[in-house]
Amino acid sequence: MKFRFKALQRMREPDELDSPTLLASPRGWIATFVVLIIVAAAGVWFFVGRLPVTVSASGVLTRPAGTARLQSPYGGTVRSMLVRPDDAVRRGQEVAVITVDGGTGRVSERVVRSPFTGRVVAFNAVDGHVVAPGEELLLIERTDAPDDRLVAMLFVPVDRAMGVVPGRPVDLSVSSAPPGAFGLLRGRVHSVSAYPVMLEQAADLVGGVEAARGYLKGAPARLVIVDLERDPSTPSGYAWSTKDGPPVPLQSQVSVAGAIVLGSQTMFDLLLGR
Structure with missing residues (x-):
């Protein structure tokens, strides 16, 4: 029977019982600390961080008199x-x-x-x-209304209109100015109709029954008038989520999609359904 030299040499050496045992390398400890920090930060954000609560609605850029x-x-x-x-x-x-x-x-x-x-x-x-x-x-x-100006008319479904009150901020996606290129148009709720708007009333505002059907989606809605925030430094004269917005003036009779900010809540509250 032949034994390899390294095996024989290992048998002659005494056991290294007093040598320290390396449980993890420094690189492993760094990775562990990083994971712990991320988990702790996520836990804090879960209870402290806030998410915006919004309600979406479709509408049109027009004049107050429609x-x-x-x-x-x-x-x-x-x-x-x-x-x-x-x-x-x-x-x-x-x-x-x-x-x-x-x-x-x-x-x-x-x-x-x-x-x-x-x-x-x-x-x-x-x-x-x-x-x-x-x-x-x-x-x-x-254009003969006393306070004639460019506004957004949004039709918010009745079951989602709770909490929509004057002063709430609104972000508007304008169909003629793609948000991916020019950002969102800024505005604030000016007024909310006291009663739901029916199909015939909406048709008188947006110029026809077919257009009104597209905005109401088959259900009564609250009419929300949104004032656009002014910004003289932009080409359009209005404030956008980007620095300049589109390079041309805004036109009326253009479809918009609005997100009305109702407030904010933590992830913990959202999980509990508050």
């Missing part, structure tokens, strides 16, 4: 539309001429005037179009 549908008081054929989209109109201005057949071969022309001041948003009739009395001709964004 939009209005200008209807024809006469039945007949549209001879001429006197305004175009984006035109400014004043109260009493002629906007259309309608040829009316009075019977027995009598034909007359009637002028339709705008009953309010505003800006033409959309057309529902063109030259040569046959209209009935009460049929919509134009959609006009009204």
Whole structure:
């Protein structure tokens, strides 16, 4: 039987009973302390750190008076539309001429005037179009409110409107200014409707039943008016979560998604459902 030299040498050496035993290397202790610090910090944040509580809602950038549908008081054929989209109109201005057949071969022309001041948003009739009395001709964004300005109208579902009161901060994602590139538009709640807004009321504000359905999502909602925070240093003139926001002025009749900040709570409270 042959024995290797190293094995024989090991048998001749006495046991090293007085040598210290290395339980962990310095690198291992450092990693352990780092993990303990992280766990302690997470525990403190769990009880002390606060998370914002928000409610989301969709809406539109518009004027306080909203939009209005200008209807024809006469039945007949549209001879001429006197305004175009984006035109400014004043109260009493002629906007259309309608040829009316009075019977027995009598034909007359009637002028339709705008009953309010505003800006033409959309057309529902063109030259040569046959209209009935009460049929919509134009959609006009009204600018004749005493406190005319650009605001956001949000439609908050009734079951989530608790806690939405004037003064609450609001972050708005504007469809024409992607938040990934330009950030969020800043605002504050100006007012909350005392009663839920129904489909017909919302349609008068946003310019039609189809648009209103998209905002109400099939359920009554509270109308929340949001004042936009001003910032003269930005190209748009309003405050954004980024330094400058978009490089162009804001336009009305643009869809927005809002997050209304209701307060904050700790993770511990959230876990307990408080």
